[in-house]
Amino acid sequence: MTSQPRQSVLFVCLGNICRSPLAEGVFRHVLQNRGAAGRFLVDSAGTGGWHAGSPPDPRSVEIAARHGIDLTAQRARRIADGDFARFDLVLAMDRSNRAELKARAGGGRLDRIHLLMDFALGEARDVPDPYYGGADGFETVYRMIRAASEALAEKLAAPWDGPDRGQASSTR
Template identity: 60%
Template structure:
């Protein structure tokens, strides 16, 4: 794990980036869920977390209101997040880069140096062992955002359990 990354002035032991297409639906929701899980577990100072999109058409925009409302209903505030596009620096800055679907995974790998491909993972495959996409709820209704929230929550919990075990192990 990367020990040289800082998050809020503290040394992080690991860094995680969640990526979807526009960074307004799935990835900011995953970021919010994971941040809350880290905070609840007392691990927020050990992991740097961010989200981004493979596209830039929403750069600077807040998350989709349906993602914000779904997060709020579950005790998470993502309203202050702003969309950004994945940058070349992200491939070096983040230990784990999670694509929400296979299309974004392919885009990330096409843009990344081959030496960084081992950092890029399909989110549900890595966390729950399901080679499945997190569906894009953008063109659907609120029910789609609720379903995506549940998938992301399960995946984030599995990731948190795995990382929490690693982060709590004594260094030696």
């Protein structure tokens, strides 16, 4: 049996304490449930470094835990220049994050940067930042990220279907 290629996905928000760590955890959970966790490198980062080294916001940890997902080992980090080459997909939580990522990435890596909701579900909308709101905002964000993660896992499974594994094709 040949080993399957790993695809890499980086989720990015502003501070890497609310949305992107939740997206990382939810997507890992979805992949685990599908038996596909070993096929992916999954991480998260922020466009800003204010919270570097900090755990996710307790409200993100709590909403994830209610759905059987553990975020407690994650620590915030700022996106590094090398991430644009390291990750096949860089999925921003909102348009502001996407603009910042595109400005930092330079011309050669722009095709890797997308809005999460647009890439996964074809919905050109932001995942709102729940930081200054209440628990209901985190629940809304969880539901959005969960739907996007399910669709993303389905979408990214296609390159491994069939005998030509390892070669993504634009003709599929």
